[in-house]
Amino acid sequence: MATATSSHGRTASPSPDVGAGRRWAMLAVSTLAQTASAVALHGPAFLIPVLHTREGLSLAAAGLVSAAPMVGVMLTLVAWGVVVDRGGERLALVTGLGVTALAALASTTAHGPVGWCAWLFVAGAAAASANAASGRVVVGWFPAGRRGLAMGIRQMAQPLGVAVAAVTMAVLAEHHGIRVALAVPAAAAALACVAVAVVVKDPPRPRRTVDTARNPYRSDHTLARVHGVSMLLVVPQFLVWTYSLAWLVTDRGWSAASAGALVAATQVCGALGRIGVGHLSDRVGSRMRPLRWVAVAVVVTMGLLGAAAHEGWGVAVLLLVVASTVTVADNGLAFTAVAERAGPFWSGRALGVQNTGQFLTAAAVPPLAGALVSWTGYAVTFASASVFALVALPLVPVRDEHDLRDR
Numbered sequence: 001m002a003t004a005t006s007s008h009g010r011t012a013s014p015s016p017d018v019g020a021g022r023r024w025a026m027l028a029v030s031t032l033a034q035t036a037s038a039v040a041l042h043g044p045a046f047l048i049p050v051l052h053t054r055e056g057l058s059l060a061a062a063g064l065v066s067a068a069p070m071v072g073v074m075l076t077l078v079a080w081g082v083v084v085d086r087g088g089e090r091l092a093l094v095t096g097l098g099v100t101a102l103a104a105l106a107s108t109t110a111h112g113p114v115g116w117c118a119w120l121f122v123a124g125a126a127a128a129s130a131n132a133a134s135g136r137v138v139v140g141w142f143p144a145g146r147r148g149l150a151m152g153i154r155q156m157a158q159p160l161g162v163a164v165a166a167v168t169m170a171v172l173a174e175h176h177g178i179r180v181a182l183a184v185p186a187a188a189a190a191l192a193c194v195a196v197a198v199v200v201k202d203p204p205r206p207r208r209t210v211d212t213a214r215n216p217y218r219s220d221h222t223l224a225r226v227h228g229v230s231m232l233l234v235v236p237q238f239l240v241w242t243y244s245l246a247w248l249v250t251d252r253g254w255s256a257a258s259a260g261a262l263v264a265a266t267q268v269c270g271a272l273g274r275i276g277v278g279h280l281s282d283r284v285g286s287r288m289r290p291l292r293w294v295a296v297a298v299v300v301t302m303g304l305l306g307a308a309a310h311e312g313w314g315v316a317v318l319l320l321v322v323a324s325t326v327t328v329a330d331n332g333l334a335f336t337a338v339a340e341r342a343g344p345f346w347s348g349r350a351l352g353v354q355n356t357g358q359f360l361t362a363a364a365v366p367p368l369a370g371a372l373v374s375w376t377g378y379a380v381t382f383a384s385a386s387v388f389a390l391v392a393l394p395l396v397p398v399r400d401e402h403d404l405r406d407r
Contacts, residue, residue: 022201023141027150029192029199030134031157033093036192037130038161039169040100040123040185041069046170047178051113055178061113068117069124074359076125077352081132084348088202089133089140092348096129097193104186108179116178123185130192132351139339139347140203145282147336152278155332159267164188166264205344216342216350223341225397227354230334231361232392233295236302236385237327238365244320247378251309252317262317266324273325274332287337292396294333297326298389306383323382 044066051062084092100123107119134154142150165184173181216223244266248259281290301323308316335354342350372381 033192034157035161036188037127040127043165050173068120072121072124073128081348081352092133099126101189148278148281151336152275155274156271235388269325270328277329288398302386310379
């Protein structure tokens with residue numbers, strides 16, 4: 001039976017259940033919603049070549065267009081968390097995905113960078129609804145012993161969304177133009193909106209009391225520590241994501257096609273890794289212990305990758321694949337832990353804070369890492385990422401966590 005959690009992750013009274021089939025269907029639809037959000041957020045990046053060569057935009061202007069939805073997300077994540085906490089997951093998802101579809105559709109009629117930026121900003125701001133709400137559906141309907149696996153599956157959405165955008169929007173833009181390509185996020189969001197309206201049901205919550213509704217940040221530093229750990233671990237993740245292809249092409253002499261194929265394969269490995277680590281957290285009854293193990297793996301892997309890249313060893317490519325897998329494995333663990341710890345009346349806002357911190361850090365990685373690559377080379381840059389994971393290690397709040405198997 002599904003149970004509601006209190007503000008510190010302890011179970012409240014049992015709540016009405018749904019069948020196993022409906023629960024897994026809601027997981028599938030929540031994953032679809034997050035995938036549609038990822039298409040809207042990351043898809044415009046694949047339009048940069050056509051924006052530059054055919055639409056006559058400078059690379060800087062093309063980059064601004066591609067960044068517009070990300071700016072929208074960062075500014076609205078916490079606000080959507082408030083909507084989720086007060087209005088429910090289904091309302092937030094249907095409203096957000098509906099507005100995303102309309103804004104993305106409107107972008108297909110825009111002419112010039114100002115119009116594209118404006119509508120993609122709105123699309124991104126609305127798509128942020130899925131970040132908190134879809135995760136809350138999973139946490140609310142799955143028991144603690146299955147929640148890590150379920151959230152690992154849901155966390156596959158980001159690499160899946162990137163893959164969908166890469167194979168659709170890039171090709172459509174090349175052959176049919178920007179406006180046809182921008183119909184992809186509109187269609188994805190519309191499909192997800194309908195699926196949510198049909199399948200998703202708000203998870204039950206305990207009766208609001210002084211204990212369950214209190215602000216968890218005032219008396220508990222665990223959430224802040226998890227946020228900090230996630231921000232530190234996002235540095236190696238986005239470093240690998242951003243510069244894998246460039247390193248393979250410039251330093252290893254690979255063709256762009258071969259490098260792109262390997263990078264796509266690492267996305268699949270990363271998605272499977274999230275599921276595996278989530279399942280492991282269910283088995284050991286802890287989110288934080290596996291999170292610390294992941295941080296250790298990142299320290300070792302990024303250090304070895306830097307050393308192998310410096311020496312030009314062939315094993316460096318294999319280490320890149322491993323790094324691409326372990327550097328994303330923490331996301332689901334931290335996301336689940338935040339939702340469990342914050343409780344049913346604050347987890348929307350807490351997840352908004354969690355994602356905002358990660359997005360802000362991720363936005364700083366490409367330019368700063370690019371400058372470091374220009375100054376020191378890829379080997380030193382890869383190795384330097386291990387420092388961030390090393391700093392994260394003592395911050396992981398293992399001792400403050402309750403054993404999930406006791407629930």
